[in-house]
Amino acid sequence: MATIQITGGRVIDPSQDLDFEGDLWLSRGRVLPHGSASEDADLVVDARGMIVCPGLIDVHVHLREPGNEEDETIATGARAALAGGVTSVACMPNTRPAIDTQAAAEFVVLQARRARQANVFPVGAVSKERKGEELAELGQLVAGGAVAFTDDGAPVVSAALMRTALEYARMFDRVVMQHCQVPELTLGGVMNEGFESMRLGLGGMPAAAEDIMVARDIRLAEITGGRLHIQHISTARSVELVREGQRRGVRVTAEACPHHFSLTDESLRSFDSNFKMNPPLRTWSDVEAVIEGLKDDTIEILATDHAPHAREKKMREIDLAPFGIVGLETLLPITIKCLIEPGHLTWPRVIRKLTCNAATLLNLTNKGTLRAGADADVTIIDPNARWTIDPAQFHSKSRNTPFGGWEVRGRAHAAIVSGELRFSRDPRHQLLIST
Amino acid sequence: MERSPNPRARSTQPDAPWQGRHLLGLEDLSAGAIASILDRAQVHAQHAAQSREKSQALKGRVVFNLFFESSTRTRTSFSLAAKRLSADTQDFSPTGSSLSKGESFIDTARNLEAMGADILVVRHPTPGTPKLLAENVACAVVNAGDGAHEHPTQGLLDLLTIRRAKGRIEGLTVGLLGDIAHSRVARSNIWGLSKLGAKVILCGPPTLVPRGWERLGCEVAHHFDDILPRCDVVNVLRIQFERQHAGLFPSVGEYSHFYMMTQERIKRARPDLLLLAPGPINRGVELTPEVADGRHSAILDQVANGLAVRMAVLEMLGGERAE
Numbered sequence A: 001m002a003t004i005q006i007t008g009g010r011v012i013d014p015s016q017d018l019d020f021e022g023d024l025w026l027s028r029g030r031v032l033p034h035g036s037a038s039e040d041a042d043l044v045v046d047a048r049g050m051i052v053c054p055g056l057i058d059v060h061v062h063l064r065e066p067g068n069e070e071d072e073t074i075a076t077g078a079r080a081a082l083a084g085g086v087t088s089v090a091c092m093p094n095t096r097p098a099i100d101t102q103a104a105a106e107f108v109v110l111q112a113r114r115a116r117q118a119n120v121f122p123v124g125a126v127s128k129e130r131k132g133e134e135l136a137e138l139g140q141l142v143a144g145g146a147v148a149f150t151d152d153g154a155p156v157v158s159a160a161l162m163r164t165a166l167e168y169a170r171m172f173d174r175v176v177m178q179h180c181q182v183p184e185l186t187l188g189g190v191m192n193e194g195f196e197s198m199r200l201g202l203g204g205m206p207a208a209a210e211d212i213m214v215a216r217d218i219r220l221a222e223i224t225g226g227r228l229h230i231q232h233i234s235t236a237r238s239v240e241l242v243r244e245g246q247r248r249g250v251r252v253t254a255e256a257c258p259h260h261f262s263l264t265d266e267s268l269r270s271f272d273s274n275f276k277m278n279p280p281l282r283t284w285s286d287v288e289a290v291i292e293g294l295k296d297d298t299i300e301i302l303a304t305d306h307a308p309h310a311r312e313k314k315m316r317e318i319d320l321a322p323f324g325i326v327g328l329e330t331l332l333p334i335t336i337k338c339l340i341e342p343g344h345l346t347w348p349r350v351i352r353k354l355t356c357n358a359a360t361l362l363n364l365t366n367k368g369t370l371r372a373g374a375d376a377d378v379t380i381i382d383p384n385a386r387w388t389i390d391p392a393q394f395h396s397k398s399r400n401t402p403f404g405g406w407e408v409r410g411r412a413h414a415a416i417v418s419g420e421l422r423f424s425r426d427p428r429h430q431l432l433i434s435t
Numbered sequence B: 001m002e003r004s005p006n007p008r009a010r011s012t013q014p015d016a017p018w019q020g021r022h023l024l025g026l027e028d029l030s031a032g033a034i035a036s037i038l039d040r041a042q043v044h045a046q047h048a049a050q051s052r053e054k055s056q057a058l059k060g061r062v063v064f065n066l067f068f069e070s071s072t073r074t075r076t077s078f079s080l081a082a083k084r085l086s087a088d089t090q091d092f093s094p095t096g097s098s099l100s101k102g103e104s105f106i107d108t109a110r111n112l113e114a115m116g117a118d119i120l121v122v123r124h125p126t127p128g129t130p131k132l133l134a135e136n137v138a139c140a141v142v143n144a145g146d147g148a149h150e151h152p153t154q155g156l157l158d159l160l161t162i163r164r165a166k167g168r169i170e171g172l173t174v175g176l177l178g179d180i181a182h183s184r185v186a187r188s189n190i191w192g193l194s195k196l197g198a199k200v201i202l203c204g205p206p207t208l209v210p211r212g213w214e215r216l217g218c219e220v221a222h223h224f225d226d227i228l229p230r231c232d233v234v235n236v237l238r239i240q241f242e243r244q245h246a247g248l249f250p251s252v253g254e255y256s257h258f259y260m261m262t263q264e265r266i267k268r269a270r271p272d273l274l275l276l277a278p279g280p281i282n283r284g285v286e287l288t289p290e291v292a293d294g295r296h297s298a299i300l301d302q303v304a305n306g307l308a309v310r311m312a313v314l315e316m317l318g319g320e321r322a323e
Helices: A074-083 A102-115 A138-143 A159-172 A195-200 A207-224 A236-247 A265-270 A284-295 A331-340 A347-354 A356-361 A427-432 B007-011 B031-050 B073-084 B105-114 B129-134 B152-166 B184-195 B224-230 B241-245 B252-259 B263-268 B299-318
Strands: A003-013 A018-027 A043-046 A051-054 A056-061 A086-091 A119-122 A176-178 A228-230 A252-256 A378-388 A407-417 A420-424 B062-067 B088-092 B119-124 B140-146 B173-177 B199-203 B219-221 B233-236 B274-276
Touching: A003 A347, A003 A378, A043 A420, A051 A347, A056 A074, A056 A347, A056 A356, A074 A086, A074 A102, A074 A119, A074 A407, A074 A420, A086 A378, A086 A407, A102 A119, A102 A138, A138 A159, A159 A176, A159 A207, A195 A265, A207 A228, A207 A236, A207 A252, A236 A252, A236 A284, A252 A284, A284 A331, A331 A347, A331 A378, A331 A407, A347 A356, A420 A427, B031 B152, B031 B184, B031 B299, B062 B073, B062 B105, B073 B088, B073 B119, B073 B140, B073 B152, B073 B299, B105 B119, B105 B129, B119 B129, B119 B299, B129 B140, B140 B152, B140 B299, B152 B184, B152 B233, B152 B274, B152 B299, B173 B184, B173 B224, B184 B199, B199 B224, B219 B224, B224 B263, B274 B299
Parallel strands: A003 A043, A003 A051, A056 A086, A086 A119, A176 A228, A228 A252, B062 B088, B062 B119, B119 B140, B173 B199, B173 B233, B199 B219, B233 B274
Antiparallel strands: A003 A018, A051 A378, A378 A407, A407 A420
């Protein structure tokens, strides 16, 4: 498909502070200069009433391949991403085996190329086998396509190793992403520690377990000059620590997930393991602090922590069920419902946190923008579509969501990757999409 | 914000008798519902004192004891209660069963239901498991203890024991002593006692009585000797030795020094102090033998009342009812 004309949409590109009604042209996998109308579009996409923006980037997903293909594969996860309007994902290395070598990173890149859905960028492990002992071969991981490093799923517990990683990763100007949690404070934990865990008799995970490691790692980023990214920030104090670190000039960024600004630990009264994630759902004051952090840009990035688990694993006693929920296909509606509709953020600000800010974090210079010559990754959002979240309709292989049955507004209408229309809800487009 | 249905929505009328389909916890029950169970249990208790004749209330009904965690006393009490009501009873414990082959607890419950279970009495180490079972089976579910969450029949039998000894619950001051944090008995007692108008004092070391309970209307104390003179009732919870291994208190000796109910302490208590212990008790740790066997102790009354409470619960869940 050589040339695509997207007509009549509201084009929002925060990387250039663009927000206008009009056309966007894509040709040979690139964005054409704004206003450069060509006469011979191979495909015209009617985007009237829609938002047209750079393809959304989710910096935090788990695709489970290799090792747990019963939960998700790179192909199904990348398909779910497109259905959620996400054209690029960064996948975490906690697979079996872990993505801790160049070959493992290349495997992810290869599988993603075969799938031809969303772009998939591997995040390499910080330590060999994610054991937290020895540094993985970070440079060779970069050669294999790794865009960042993390031991996510577990934190880098050793302060010494974390310091080394932050220091060494500077050589490649790559960010170290950290799941901040002091493990000895959360042993046996199922949910946030507090009034609700006390009342339900469930093991608690105190907010302090997150805060302590956030504070530690910000100091380590400060003394090393390394780039630190706080994953799925969930506590009020952690938001404050990041804010204070940024004020001091530390290279620290943070992401927030929809479940951490839409739900609280009161949901656990249902004992439903779809409310069990790590970090856990916190209290209303934490939710408010996360929203405040999103509003003042302390939290520059929105991400899902998409964590698929097969039904038979999640349908267990709540202390035995694994942590995590799927998120790619509910990212937009929950964000709209909890951030845009209440007036916390405007569309351009939400899109900024899902495009250029995410691209900057991952050093993706040609993504997250509609500048002339950028990669032709485009998301078209119908902001007014009313629908009910039905997990049975998910493209993901897994259904573990707490949002089933929610009445929501807004969803991805179409997704274009490298100038190819790869996902569309428009019935007229179905023949064009080769899957 | 959407949320799953609130179980307490059922108990909007505080004085209505209990009509629940399951007994999952006392948090879900209104004061009227709890009182109606206690009334029925009292009838059974009085009957048992006079006659050995069985009730026919559950004739032809099948009661399964599905115990995922070991228990002798509670399981025996439930079995006997079901038999006194003429139900057929069967024990099922996961040891050596298909559960060790990876069958899920819901599959196990459905299997028992397919064998004709009318009531599943469930004990499980994980909070909430009886609730999940209740959502996945058609028969009635009775929670016989779920982790540190609730043990409603224990709560009810403690209430019945207090009510029979004191003639009332409202206005009494009840001390719960020991490991509140990890105790399902404590939670069921807190809900039941509060709903019936008693004042609850929680007492133990801060590692076993963490902050936050005041929000449930309880008083929190750490020095037993300070609160003992104010208590009409003290319920001595069992201390689990693994808590010491987890480092939550330094030694059994130090625990006993602060919290063991001794003759010395009894002297400083009210003369009519009622002493409960859910058992099995550790003599010489929570209670000295003289106190356990002394005149304040209602430990054996609790066992008898437990049978009556479980009969009332099984009967009210499994008997014929107007639909």
